[in-house]
Amino acid sequence: MKKSPTFRINPNFRLQSNYLHVAWYRVDAHTLQTEIAFAVPGRQVFNKNKGCLMMAEGDANALTFVYADITDWDNRSLQKWLREVLREYIFEQAALILPQKLHVLEQKHNLYAKGVCVKKLRSHILGQCSHDGMISLSPKILLLPEEYTDSVLLHEMAHLRFPHHRKSFWSFLSTLLGEDAKAQKLRMDVLMSRFYAYSAYLLK
Numbered sequence: 001m002k003k004s005p006t007f008r009i010n011p012n013f014r015l016q017s018n019y020l021h022v023a024w025y026r027v028d029a030h031t032l033q034t035e036i037a038f039a040v041p042g043r044q045v046f047n048k049n050k051g052c053l054m055m056a057e058g059d060a061n062a063l064t065f066v067y068a069d070i071t072d073w074d075n076r077s078l079q080k081w082l083r084e085v086l087r088e089y090i091f092e093q094a095a096l097i098l099p100q101k102l103h104v105l106e107q108k109h110n111l112y113a114k115g116v117c118v119k120k121l122r123s124h125i126l127g128q129c130s131h132d133g134m135i136s137l138s139p140k141i142l143l144l145p146e147e148y149t150d151s152v153l154l155h156e157m158a159h160l161r162f163p164h165h166r167k168s169f170w171s172f173l174s175t176l177l178g179e180d181a182k183a184q185k186l187r188m189d190v191l192m193s194r195f196y197a198y199s200a201y202l203l204k
Helices: 029-035 076-109 141-143 146-158 168-175 181-203
Strands: 022-027 043-049 053-059 063-068 115-118 127-129 132-138
Touching: 022 029, 029 053, 029 063, 043 076, 053 076, 076 115, 076 132, 076 141, 076 146, 076 181, 127 146, 132 141, 132 146, 141 146, 141 181, 146 168, 146 181, 168 181
Parallel strands: 022 063, 115 132
Antiparallel strands: 043 053, 053 063, 127 132
16 A cells, blocks of 8 residues: 655744744753743643654634754654644634635625635535535635635535536636636646645545
């Protein structure tokens, strides 16, 4: 069985998104140990193993990691913690941003869903539109370039009028996109081949 690729989260790790911002700050261990002694709302701390000391704070603008100069980036417990913090941040941002973006597109195109929710979907599924007009969106969408973020939303919105993938659907989606929908899908499929492994690691 093919082994899934492994990603190492460290200060060289960058989220490729216009909506997700991660900052890294390095300080000496003593300074960080002193700082984490103070309880701050929204602050998360990792301090379980010698050589691994870190804190994370998130707000609407960015997720900030402050780490000690002695950090062991190969520590499995630390990597698990980092992935969990990033996953929580991505879900929180997606729940705020994606419905807002959908509502803007609804008003622009005069095409309205019954409702929208953000939730974990199957591996290669970024969005779904039910027969009663409810749109479900994967938080993975926020990891895409903005051009494709809107494309996924418009794809699901097109299903409000055409609940299938026949010619009429693609023609309508092309109108919403302002370009050939199938040609854009081909470009997206090339991007997705790299994207799915990356997003699956962060959001599994």
